[in-house]
Amino acid sequence: MSTSAAEFRPSVLKRALRSGGLLFGIALVVVMIVAAIAAPWLAPHDPNAQDVLLVLTPPDAAHLFGTDAFGRDVLSRVLWGARISLYVGFVSTLAGVIIGTAIGVVAGYYGGIVDRLVVAATDVLLSFPQLIMGLLLVAVLGASLGNLIIAIAVTAIPAFVRLARGSTLTMRERDFVDACRTLGFSDLRIMFLHVLPNILDEIVVMASLWLASAIRTEATLAFIGLSVPPPTATWGGIVREGFDNLLDAPWMSIFPSLAILAVMIGLNLVGDGLRDATDPKGAP
Amino acid sequence: MSTEPAATAPLSVEGLTTSILVGTTWYDAVRDISFHVRPKETLALVGESGCGKSLTALSVMGLLPPAAVRVTSGRIVVDGVDMTAADEPTREAMRGDRIGMIFQEPMTSLNPVLPIGFQVGEALMRHRGFTRRQARERARELLELVRVPAAAERLDAYPHQFSGGMRQRVMIALALACGPRVLIADEPTTALDVTIQAQVLALMADLQEKEGLALLLITHNLGVVASVADRVMVMYGGDVVESGPVHAFFARPTHPYSEALLAAMPRIEGDLPLQPIPGQVPSLTEMPVGCRFQTRCPIRDERCAVLPPMTTVAGDPDHRVRCWARVEA
Numbered sequence: 001m002s003t004s005a006a007e008f009r010p011s012v013l014k015r016a017l018r019s020g021g022l023l024f025g026i027a028l029v030v031v032m033i034v035a036a037i038a039a040p041w042l043a044p045h046d047p048n049a050q051d052v053l054l055v056l057t058p059p060d061a062a063h064l065f066g067t068d069a070f071g072r073d074v075l076s077r078v079l080w081g082a083r084i085s086l087y088v089g090f091v092s093t094l095a096g097v098i099i100g101t102a103i104g105v106v107a108g109y110y111g112g113i114v115d116r117l118v119v120a121a122t123d124v125l126l127s128f129p130q131l132i133m134g135l136l137l138v139a140v141l142g143a144s145l146g147n148l149i150i151a152i153a154v155t156a157i158p159a160f161v162r163l164a165r166g167s168t169l170t171m172r173e174r175d176f177v178d179a180c181r182t183l184g185f186s187d188l189r190i191m192f193l194h195v196l197p198n199i200l201d202e203i204v205v206m207a208s209l210w211l212a213s214a215i216r217t218e219a220t221l222a223f224i225g226l227s228v229p230p231p232t233a234t235w236g237g238i239v240r241e242g243f244d245n246l247l248d249a250p251w252m253s254i255f256p257s258l259a260i261l262a263v264m265i266g267l268n269l270v271g272d273g274l275r276d277a278t279d280p281k282g283a284p
Numbered sequence: 285m286s287t288e289p290a291a292t293a294p295l296s297v298e299g300l301t302t303s304i305l306v307g308t309t310w311y312d313a314v315r316d317i318s319f320h321v322r323p324k325e326t327l328a329l330v331g332e333s334g335c336g337k338s339l340t341a342l343s344v345m346g347l348l349p350p351a352a353v354r355v356t357s358g359r360i361v362v363d364g365v366d367m368t369a370a371d372e373p374t375r376e377a378m379r380g381d382r383i384g385m386i387f388q389e390p391m392t393s394l395n396p397v398l399p400i401g402f403q404v405g406e407a408l409m410r411h412r413g414f415t416r417r418q419a420r421e422r423a424r425e426l427l428e429l430v431r432v433p434a435a436a437e438r439l440d441a442y443p444h445q446f447s448g449g450m451r452q453r454v455m456i457a458l459a460l461a462c463g464p465r466v467l468i469a470d471e472p473t474t475a476l477d478v479t480i481q482a483q484v485l486a487l488m489a490d491l492q493e494k495e496g497l498a499l500l501l502i503t504h505n506l507g508v509v510a511s512v513a514d515r516v517m518v519m520y521g522g523d524v525v526e527s528g529p530v531h532a533f534f535a536r537p538t539h540p541y542s543e544a545l546l547a548a549m550p551r552i553e554g555d556l557p558l559q560p561i562p563g564q565v566p567s568l569t570e571m572p573v574g575c576r577f578q579t580r581c582p583i584r585d586e587r588c589a590v591l592p593p594m595t596t597v598a599g600d601p602d603h604r605v606r607c608w609a610r611v612e613a
Contacts (some may be wrong), residue, residue: 175392181347183380183407183458197397 022273028266032259036082045073047080048231056249066251068241078256081233084145085222086263089215092149096156096214097207101196103157104164109172109191118165122158130155134217138226145228148221152214163206167199201278205271212267219260235260292364294465294498295344295383296320300358302336302343304568310356311568314339314522318358321466321498326489328513328530329502330545334565336522337502341468344500345385346375363465381411384459388471390452394443400427400454401439407461426457430487449480456488463495470502485512506549510534515602518542521565521576524594528603538597538605541577575607583609 035042045063051071059066065074107118125133137151171177172195180190221227222236230237235256242252302314314336321327329337342348343355346367360367363382367375379385387393394403404426405419414422420439427435430453443451452472459467469488473481489512492499501513509516509530517527518539526539537543547559563580572578578588587608595611597603 175387175389176395178347179387179393179455179458180395181379182345182385183410184376184378185380185406185410186376189410194395194398198395 021269022277025266025269025271025273028262029270032082032263032266033086035079036086039076039079039083043073043076043079045076047072047076047233049073056245056252058249059251065255066249068238068249068252069245074238074252074255077233077238078235078259081235081238081256082259084228084232084234085215085218085236085260088145088148088152088218088227089211092152092218093156093207093211093214095149095153096210097160097203099153100157100160101164101203104161104166105168105191105196105199107161108165108168109187109195111169111172115165118161122161125154125158126162130213130217131220134221135224135226138221143226143229148218148227151221152217155217156210156214159210160203160206163202164199167202168195171195171198201274205275205278208267208274209271212264212271215263215267216260293320293322294363295500296359296361297340297344298359298361300340300343300360301356302339302348303354303356305352306569309569310354311571312356312522313353313568314343316358317517317519317522317524319517319524319527321500323465323496323498324492325515326492326499326501326513328509328516329500329519330504330506330509330516331519332504332545332561332565335519337519338470339522340519341385341470341500341502344468345379345383346370346372347379377411380407380459380464381462382464383466383468384462384464385468385470386452386455386459386472388474390448390455390475393455394451396443399440399442400446404454404457404461407458411462422461423457426461427454429460429491430454430457432457448476449484452476452480452484453487456484456491460491460495460497464497466498466500467492468500468502471504472501473508474503474505481508488512506545518545521571523576523591523606525577525607526605527594528597528600532597532600532603536597536603538603538610539577539607540581540583540609542605544580585609 049072051067054063054067054071055069057063057067057071063073063075065078068074068077103118107115128136133155134151137154138147141147141151168191177190177194180194185194218227218234219236219239222234223240225240227234227236238256239253239260242249242254242256246253297320298318300314300317301312303310304313317340319327329340331337339348339353344360344362344367348354355368358368362378365374365378365382367378370378394400401420401423405414405416405423408414408419408422409416424435424439427438432438432450432453438445443454446454472488473484476484485508488499491497501508503509513530515528516530516533518525518541520541526533526537526542533542534546537546541561544559544561548561550558561580566572566576566579574589574591575581575584578584581588585608592606592608592611594604594606597605597610597612599612
C-alpha cells in the first residue's frame with residue numbers, strides 16, 4: 001500500500017522546479033503583484049488627473065501607453081487598476097476557498113442528510129454560469145468594492161465545496177482516520193488537523209486556477225459597468241472606456257487587455273504546473 | 285493465575301450483544317459474550333473472518349458505526365467506567381487515554397502528511413494538556429521505548445520513511461502514549477513478515493509486563509496464540525464456543541470448531557495434509573437457530589437446534605465449551 005500522495009512528496013519540489021512553465025507563470029504573477037503594490041511609486045502620473053490638451057495621445061515617451069479621452073495616462077491607470085483587479089481576485093478567491101473547503105470537509109466527513117443538502121445546494125449554484133451568478137449578485141447588492149468581492153466569492157464557494165467534499169469522502173475511509181478515533185480525537189480535530197492537510201494540495205491547485213477565473217469575472221463585470229464606479233481605474237473599466245474610441249485610439253483597450261491576458265496566462269501556468277508536480281501519476 | 289475478582293479487572297465484559305441492521309431487521313452479530321482481562325494478562329480472541337472478533341473490539345472501544353450497528357444489551361467496563369452507559373464525550377475521553385487500540389495495517393494507519401513525532405505525542409496534547417514541546421520530548425521517549433532506532437532524529441520523519449515493522453512500533457507508541465490500562469490489538473502482526481512478527485510480539489509482551497497492561501489480542505493465527513496468550517476465547521458466528529487457559533486449550537481442544545481450527549493449522553512435524561473446514565460462516569441473515577456451527581459440524585444431531593450452554597471440560601472450571609456432544613455427565 002504505497003499509493004498515498006505523500007509517498008511522492010520529496011520529489012514534488014524537484015519536479016516543480018524542473019517545469020519551466022510553472023517558473024515562468026510564477027515570475028509573471030509576481031511581477032504583476034509587485035507592480036500593483038508599487039503602483040503609487042511606479043505610476044508616472046496621477047491616474048485620475050485629466051489634461052484636455054493631451055486627449056487621445058498615442059503612446060510616446062511621456063505616456064508609454066498613451067492617454068485616454070480625458071487625457072489621463074493609461075499606463076498609470078493600468079498600474080492602479082491592477083490594485084483593484086488583483087485585490088478583488090485574491091480576497092474573493094481566498095474567501096471562497098476557506099468557506100467552500102470548510103463546508104465541503106464537514107459535509108464529506110459526516111455524510112448523511114447534511115451532505116445531501118449541501119450537494120443539492122451546490123448543484124443548484126453550479127448550474128448558473130459563474131458570470132451570470134456574479135452579475136445577478138452585484139445587480140441585487142449594488143456595485144461597490146465589498147459587494148463585488150462577496151459576489152465573486154459566492155461563485156467560487158460551490159466549486160470548492162464539491163472538491164473538498166469528494167476528497168474528504170475518500171480520506172474518511174482511510175485507516176488513519178479510524179486510528180484517530182481510537183485515540184479519542186474529536187471530529188473537529190480529525191477533520192481539520194488530519195483530513196485537511198491531506199487534501200490541501202488539490203485545493204491549492206484549484207485555487208490558483210480559480211484566482212484567474214475570479215480576476216476575469218471582475219474584469220467582465222467592470223466591462224459592463226458593474227464594478228467599482230468610475231473614475232476609479234479597474235482593468236475591465238479601462239477596456240470599456242477605450243471602446244468608444246477603439247478605431248482611433250486602440251491603445252486604450254489593448255494595454256489593459258494585455259495586462260489581463262498576462263495574469264491569466266501566469267495563473268494558469270502556475271495551476272497546471274502545480275497540478276503536474278503534485279500528481280503522483282505524472283512522476284517521470 | 286491472579287485471584288483478582290473479574291469486577292475490578294481493567295476490562296470486563298458482561299453479556300455483550302451487538303446487533304447489525306440489515307434492511308429493517310436487527311441481527312445479533314455478537315451474542316451474549318462475557319470475559320474479563322486482568323493486568324499483565326493476554327486474552328486471545330480467535331476465529332475466522334466474520335465471527336464477530338473485530339465487532340467485539342469496536343463495541344468495547346465504543347466506535348460502532350452509529351446508524352447500522354449497536355450494542356443491544358450487556359455491560360462493558362473499562363478501568364471502572366461503564367462504556368455502554370457513558371455518553372459520547374466520556375467515551376471519547378477514555379479512548380487513547382485509558383484504552384488503546386492498534387490495527388492490522390501499519391502501512392495505512394498513520395497520517396501520511398504529518399511528522400511521526402507529532403503523531404506520537406498528539407494524544408498527550410489531547411488528553412493530558414501537554415504543550416507541543418512537552419509532547420515532542422515524550423514522543424522521543426516513547427519511540428525509544430518501542431525500540432525505534434535513532435528516535436531523536438526520526439521525530440521529524442514522515443511515515444513513508446518507515447518500514448512496516450517500524451510503523452507498527454510507532455502505532456504501539458501512539459496507543460501507549462497516555463499509559464492506558466487496556467490495549468486491544470486487532471491482528472497486529474498479520475501484515476508483517478514472520479521475523480518482524482516475532483519482534484513485534486516480543487516487544488508487546490515486554491511492554492505489557494512493564495506497564496501492567498491488560499491485552500485483548502484478536503487473531504486468527506493459532507501460532508501467535510500459543511506463543512503469547514494466557515487465555516483463549518474461540519468465537520464462531522458471534523458466539524463464544526470455547527474458552528480456557530492456553531495450555532488446557534491446546535492440550536484438549538474440545539469444541540468441534542476448535543478441533544477443526546487446529547487441524548487446519550500448518551505443522552512442521554508429521555506429513556498429514558492440512559484439513560480445511562468445509563463451507564463458510566453463514567451470512568448473518570441465514571444463521572441457523574441454536575448452535576451456529578451446526579451447518580459445518582461433523583457431529584451435529586437434533587439437539588443442536590437449541591443453543592447449548594457453556595459447560596466445563598474435564599472438571600476444569602476455567603476451561604469451558606459450548607457443545608451438546610461435549611457435555612460431561
